[in-house]
Amino acid sequence: MRETTKNKLMAVSTATLTTVLFKRGFRNTFIGGICRINAGDKPNMVGPAYTLRYIPAREDLDHLGVFEDRSHPQRKGVEECPAGAVFMIDSRRNPSAASAGNILLTRLWKRGCAGIVSDGGFRDTPEIAAMPFPAYHAQPAAPTNLIKHHAVDLNVPIACGEVAVYPGDIVVGDAEGVVVIPANIADDVADEAFEQTVFEDYVQEQVMAGKSIFGIYPPSPEAKEDFARWRATKKR
Secondary structure: OOHHHHHHHHOOHEEEEHHHHHHHHOOEEEEEEOEEEEOOOOOOOOEEEEEEEEEEEOOHHHHHHHHEEEEEEHHHHHHOOOOOOEEEEEEOOOOOOEEEEEHHHHHHHHHHEEEEEEOEEOOOOOHOOOOOOOEOOOOOOOOOOOOEEEEEEEOOOOOEEEEEEEOOOOOEEEOEEEEOOOOOHHHHHHHHHHHHHHOOOOOOOHHHHHOOOOOOOOOOOHHHHHHHHHHHOOOO
């Protein structure tokens, strides 16, 4: 991902990105049913996907002793997720046990990862809410993951909130949610989304001034000319 692409994705909304992706034929890119734990006026989360897949737990395999094995996918993934990447977890949309907790998220943060997303739940959410590390989940989940989840795969295609996520896909999260962009079109999507954002800022200003949306959203030829003058004045 180009640095300019990352900078543009940091400046656009997931709503705008879904529209740009829809124009390219992609309808299922927004991970629904999740929210950011540490919400507020925070920068966007942007980075390539690094994935973990869970299947249902089984009593003879999932016990606390499994964490002594350094090859356990959950623990191994936390130590191998690249700096700048977003740790994406397929928890089968089951938030009844924790996908991870505060200690593992702290490790990802300190290793320089960009954030974490689960379609399940995290434990230790009061502590996570105080961290400067983007974390998205469905709801709090105090019980250990071993009660419901068995970690099986790292960096393979997964489903997260019914959205297909491939390793290296570009993940963008804001206060509204998370969008997954196929890596091969991320540069073009970022460029178009950035341009659309500038135009919609112009439209918002006009509507706030009392103008009708007719003729400006979508724009008439006259509105396009006015937008060009506005953009030059605003140096955008």
